[in-house]
Amino acid sequence: MKPFGLAEPASLKDAIAMIGDADSGVRPIAGGSALMLMMKPGILQPETLVSLRGIEPRYSSIETAGDGGLFIGAMTTLRRMELSADVARHAPVVTQALRRLSNVRVRNIATLGGHLAHGDPHLDLPPVLIALRAKVHIAGRDGERQIDVEDLFRSYLETSLDSGELITGVTVPAQGNRKSAYIKHTTRSADDWPALGLAVSFSLDGDVLRDVRAAIGAATDIPQRLKSVETALEGKRAADALQGAGDAAAAEAQVHSDARGSAAYKRELIRVFTGRVIRKAMESAAGGTI
């Protein structure tokens, strides 16, 4: 790697002040797993890294609101999230997704903020968080803002973060009795990057689905909602709507051929796994499943 400098600010404010514009050769580094993978082959050659490891502890914490809502600081490692009793209680689908996200060693280092800011569609948490209607907290020189997770992703490896902005955390609203599930499907080896990630979340009114959220990752350029699936399921009994939801998902998702499968095959996978993820959510305990 090309030589670079390293700054280690003690506060978020200082970190934001140092980052400046995106083209200034200054990059923030949290866990660094994804960043190192781009720096080693020379794809990124920053002049200075700004480490976020020393900023206020609030950004590495998991807080629970009285209603069961969660705030997870951006510097929280994925491993801490995975082992958090609060996350397991209030958003068990997140815990479940983390179990198969990369490996223990990477989760020990990788942070929630880095995971989201990377903008890689193959990552697992974006579709899960979209299905849970989570919000991203963003701070910049002009103050703070919150956006829906689905609005964070603009195009392949590109987010809607402005230059000089950092993700500070994620809030997951209280899930109450909502059911949710996530399925990750790999087509080469078992621990490969996924060819497809599908997440769904809904309330049950008797056996009728309400307030459905469905999201897809990996197969599409960006993680995104599948609104046609939500429409196909809304107000229906699951058993009556699975086929239609699968067809809607396959029609809506814009997929491409790559090493993990042709576009035609991925559409078939989306069709099949849409049904499976809904069934998995139906079978889950309230709030999700582990």
Add this chain to the structure above:
Amino acid sequence: MTDTKNSRRTIRFTLNGRPVAADIGLNQNITEVLQDSFGLGGSRESCGQGLCGCCTVIMDGKAVTGCLTLAAFADGASVTTVEGLADGETLSAEQEAFIETGAFQCGFCTPGFILMTKQLLDENPDPDDEEIRHYLSGNLCRCGAYPEIVKAVRLAAGKRRNA
């Protein structure tokens, strides 16, 4: 405020229980520094992407991917490598178990598997096979010794529980 122009610095950390210091390039990862500054060869870069686990070290109690971890981040930390597991000539339970079950062939990935086994057993003294696979899924063995490795972890767990 740190000097952001300098691409070198001195780091101080605890290495296998002893305080040490090293003059490092900021672009060096911890595996390179262990090799070049301390002559420790147990953490090795192979795939270079955090997939094979040959470079595993334990930093502040957590297994990390050495080849993707900047050495600068070891400043102030406690680092344990495979060389730090044995007590003199007495091997750790994990090391003994890997020998007794024949859980390696070429041995290049073995330190990584042993350190992940230690991490697992530190956190879960009595893991089932699924939990064993879960912890070891980020380590690859090209010689294909996986069946013996799972046996080794079970044996190591027993040795530690009976110690």
Add this chain to the structure above:
Amino acid sequence: MAGTTTTVGRSFPRMEGRAKVTGRAEYVYNLRLPNMLHAKACRSTISHGRIRSIDTSAAEATPGVHHVVTGADICKVLPEPFYGPAFHDQPILALEKVRHYGEPIAVVLAADPHVAELAAQRIVVDYEELPAVFDEVEAMTSDVIVHEELKPAGTFADLKHLAGKRDTNLALDYHLRHGDADKAFAEADRVFEHTFSTQQTMHTPFEPMIAIADVRNSAATVYTSTQSPSFVRYELARLLGWPESSVRVKTSHLGGGFGAKVYVKTEALALALSMIAHRPVRLALTMEEQFYTITKHPSTFRIASAVDKNGKVTARKCEVWWNGGAYADIGPRVTQKSGFTAAGPYNIDNVSIDSYALYTNRPPAGALRGFGIPQLVWAYESHTDIIAREMGIDPVDFRKRNILRNGRMQAVGTVVKDGEFEAILDELAKRMDWDKPFDRGSGTVRRGRGVAIGFKASISPTTSSAIVAVNADGSCIVYCSTVDMGQGSDTAMAQIASEVLDIPMEKIRVVNPDTDVTPYDMSTLGSRSTFHMGHAVRLAAADAREKLLALAKEIGLPEGHNTPVPELFVRKFGMSAGAIIGSANYIPDFTPPNYSTGQSPNATPFWMSGATGVEVEVDTETGQMRILRMINVCDIGKAINPVVVETQISGAAVMQLGFTVSEEMVIENGQLTNPSLADYRIPGIFDMPSVMESGFVAADQQNGPFGAKGVGESGTFGVSPAIANAIEDAVGVRITKMPIKAEAIYRALCVKQGRELSDD
């Protein structure tokens, strides 16, 4: 030769076990020399083209750079810088042309590896791109010619007939004629013909290839992770025009080899760089660079069988095209040696085989755990299974009707001896409960099972030499150039010396190969070491034992004395001094094949065989396949160390599992798109079959050391076709191309259901 043994046949733990679990095992990867420079290569970004210019100015201007070296600079120190075991076709750095993606073009030397890497990225190469050929069958007739002229190396006895050629991509063609295949086909009840193919894969040893060269005072020392120290010495001495005594090649334990590290890989370049820099130079490849260095042959195999109504195969015609990539490496030998077993371990009276080694613009292909055999078994065992199913004969029964038994002549003209093909098939069927009912699943999850068996002849003729020294205190040192790359050869050689000399294992040391110290060995490859070096060590130990007896006689001890060895030395030399040195060369008998008929009455000193059975589960909605159970049974003769043998069998099977279902080098628009473990997926722990068993049959290789034979590759043979056969058994579709991906199964299921999936 078997008899009763005390040390041989026992499962001693590996001698280097403590070093490996404490992280202290010696690998060349860990070696650092004082004043050493690091080398990083700039590599071709196209697959075929002329080099118009190389602009090294930005690299040279990078602070900390010592040298930037191109092919022209290499020619100044090594005027004929071409190497290769079969052809001297590979330039140390590209000259005028590049012939494959990733070919090294220039190298930067710097004290800091990061500086060398950065500067190498700054070298700019201007190419005139040429059309390229990537497919082995197209290469037979393509207008694209990879090499203007072919220059055989003349190194090996079995490849002496290779001649120089122009205007062809054909490096070697091998033809075998046994009986009259045309006549048998004309008279056959049934004729079957199928075509199968395999993809390009890579060994991915976890210690990437590395060489550190130190040339000074008209002598060269090269520390390298090679499987072939003696050959590297020979080839470097030839390049230098120096005697072999001026070239010293040292190895340590290898972090995997699997055939990637045979012959010259990084050594010639490291040598030239040290000559240019006048300093030690470390050339350490990355995992990515290994994909550009050596691979496994892609292949196409057209196979046809004539079968009578009783299910007896009366004739087989085999045409095999081997994709050797841009440089021949040992491909011609793969073509010939593997070629003659292409009809399978069956008793077939009429066989015709045509086997072709082709140059293409892919990265070079060489030996990979099986020397071409897994590619052949994939085809002949898939084909055999299809025939059995179409004729309504049980697949195991069909194989048994045709199996080649001891005492019968194999197609090459050599009578089979100590080849337990039928026994391993029987043992496999027994372990699989083949004759019992099988749960075939239901709904969208269907289950099936399949078997396959393959065999291989040993590489021959090859020589191994060994020295066994008995020290005055009664301890023993074994000097041999067999490289322990994880197969446990050090432990096996120590067991053999221990057995012959009756010296306990803990008093025996096996020296790492060092060509100044350890004598010649052809190479550690092709499962040859246990047999060849095993014999050499056995004979050298026996020589030492004879000398000890002579010493005892000389000092007046009666026959049958029980004086301890140290006492003999004290009595002879007045103190604990002196040494007894035993030595031996071993080469088995061999008759080279006749060039026009391919026939030889003595083509191999021993036969290896392996059979695999699998039970699979297929998700018919996705094509996803899971292996529930895998059993591998091999003929290993008598095991020197049973536990090590068992792990060799299962490890080989795991590796072949990766080649079967997930591993594939993908070239698109002339670029290799996946040279990394992120995108070239090797098996991880979650990819293991739910149940895995390894076994072997009681056998005796009568001409082997203590009844043993080689086993490092046998576990690979049956894996791929057994899986394809089980998939057909489960869901009724046949996959003919490797790797077998879920999508391929799903697409085949769609075709079977009469609906075609679009190609996008």
